[in-house]
Amino acid sequence: MSLPAYNFAYLDEQTKRMIRRAVLKAIAIPGYQVPFASREMPMPYGWGTGGVQVTAAVIGPDDVLKVIDQGADDTTNAVSIRKFFAKTAGVKTTTATREATIIQTRHRIPETPLHVGQVLVYQVPIPEPLRFLEPRETETRRMHALTEYGLMHVKLYEDIARHGHIATTYAYPVKVDGRYVMDPSPTPKFDNPKMDQCPALQLFGAGREKRIYAIPPYTSVVSLDFEDFPFERYRHPGTCALCGATDTFLDEIVTDDAGGRMFVCSDTDYCETRRAAHSPPPLAGEGQGGGSAAGAAQEASPSLPLPSKRGREEQDLKAAEHD
Amino acid sequence: MSAAGKPLLTADNISKRYGRQVGCRDVSLTLHEGEVLAVVGESGSGKTTLLKLLSRQLAIDSGRLNYRMRDGAVRDLATMGDAEHRFLFRTDWGYVHQDAAQGLRMSVSAGANVGERLMALGARHYGTIRTTATDWLERVEIPAVRIDDTPVTYSGGMRQRLQIARNLVTSPRLVFMDEPTGGLDVTVQARLLDLIRGLVADLGLSAVIVTHDLAVARLLSHRIMVMKDGEVIETGLTDQVLDDPREPYTQLLASSILPV
Ligand SMILES: [Zn+2]
Secondary structure, three states: OOOOOOEOOEOOHHHHHHHHHHHHHHHHOOOOOEEOOOOOOOOOHHHOHHHHHHHHHHOOOOOEEEEEEOOEOOOHHHHHHHHHHHHHOOOEEOOOOOOOOEEEEEOOOOOOOOOOOOEEEEEOOOOOOOOOOOOOHHHHHHHHHOOOOHHHHHHHHHHHHHHOOOOOOEOOOEEEOOOEEEOOOOOEHHHHHHHOOOOOEEEEEEOOOOEEEEEOOOOOEEEOOEOOEOOOOOOOOOOOOOOOOOOOOEEEEEOOOOOOEEEEEOOHHHHHHHHHHHOOOOOOOHHHOOOOHHHHHHHHHHHOOOOOHHHHHHHHHHHHHHO | OOOOOOOOEEEEEEEEEEOOEEEEEEEEEEEOOOOEEEEEOOOOOOHHHHHHHHOOOOOOOEEEEEEEOOOOOEEEHHHOOHHHHHHHHHHOEEEEOOOHHHHOOOOOOHHHHHHHHHHHOOOOOHHHHHHHHHHHHHHOOOOHHHOOOOHHHOOHHHHHHHHHHHHHOOOOOEEEEEOOOOOOOHHHHHHHHHHHHHHHHHHOOEEEEEEOOHHHHHHHOOEEEEEEOOEEEEEEEHHHHHHOOOOHHHHHHHHOOOOO
């Protein structure tokens, strides 16, 4: 076999060192956007080249990689990135949150609590939370430098004035370590509380915008709000049609061409793990009959169609509007 | 005038050049609390440059520029740090642009435009911010029902009044105004001038108003400075200067307006 034409994890060592320096600086100044010389990757920008470069810079041969796209391990994007690293770095990959040492994600934080030693790498389209009202880069940098964050509350004020409540549901701004205001990338605000005091290291890579930022383990992450309109987590109020979970973030998916829809956990690994744990053992006798409420939902699940690709793509489109 | 009689803003021989061209040469002035100074002249006279120098949006080349802070300490504006200068601009100063679009956030509601300074200063109670914004809109004669509309939907006069409310919400002591009635219809101008005159008197504001319109100067200011080619050629009490100008140039300017 001929040697591959690329280095371990695709990027050359010099580039990886450059990215690692940016990552270290980002960890040292939680929430601060560190510029870096983003490289062309063999995939389009919309595919998370920022996250891929960060992962490439921090991954080692012993790492176990999980890649999720809106919570799912099985989308084209997630599968491609997983294969990319399996091929270029020869690392083990997994879909199990608990087993992974590095999790690259777009739009979600896993439902399974993260643990010490794990690294969560976010793919970020727009890193600058102030941009929507202040397009000038020189000005937003100055605002960060001088901790002038009144504009963030202007946005939340507008939400309440227009909708009667804070309608921002994705990319909900947070203050990190009491200092920098940060855009958590287009994750749902349901996930914001998971960032606070998280035992895992959180790294954010924006490829097109050439920025890296970080939240070190056990760092305070506070969602911005008003005293009389406090931050509220939001999930679609409902039950996962597959595993019966009532506390997870749900995706609405299309089940057929006749407009059939259902709600399922967006975190596919979490959902599958729950189903596996709650299913009756395969060799159990027919007379066992375990008739819990969850069991009833489980019994129905094998006949339910799997989330269709089309459903996922519609979700992608919806999310893209928030990007 | 303040009890102590100490000036709020003092300029000593401040100058600014743009390459070889003189923007402002050796301008000196003092402004006390509650005092309104009009700076008049034709375009190119240096009056707008002077306003930018006084508010430190442009750096002076030479001279001294002092401001008495709320705590009474007199500070050299030229050496003040960026953070403190910007803080001053959000709290103790206002700046009214001729083009309201430059002084407003056109894409957010009137309420948020007025509330922005409060939020920048740490206000975190939506209800209180909104109540304060409502009060200020009414004070500048904007119906409270328009609070959630963006200034894009406002008339020119309303935009200018909104810009004023946005500036005054933190009770600044000093407001800089650059042709505040420029480009508006005569009737709209008259209403705006009345409003500004009322607010300045009620709030005891100090103001530096740049205008080419001597009627504006006469209506709003206590003192006047006439500028030509970057220099002050005549200064004094507004009525005295306009009724009995000494300089031929001022006579020319004064003769081109109708008596107010
Ligand atoms: Zn589920």
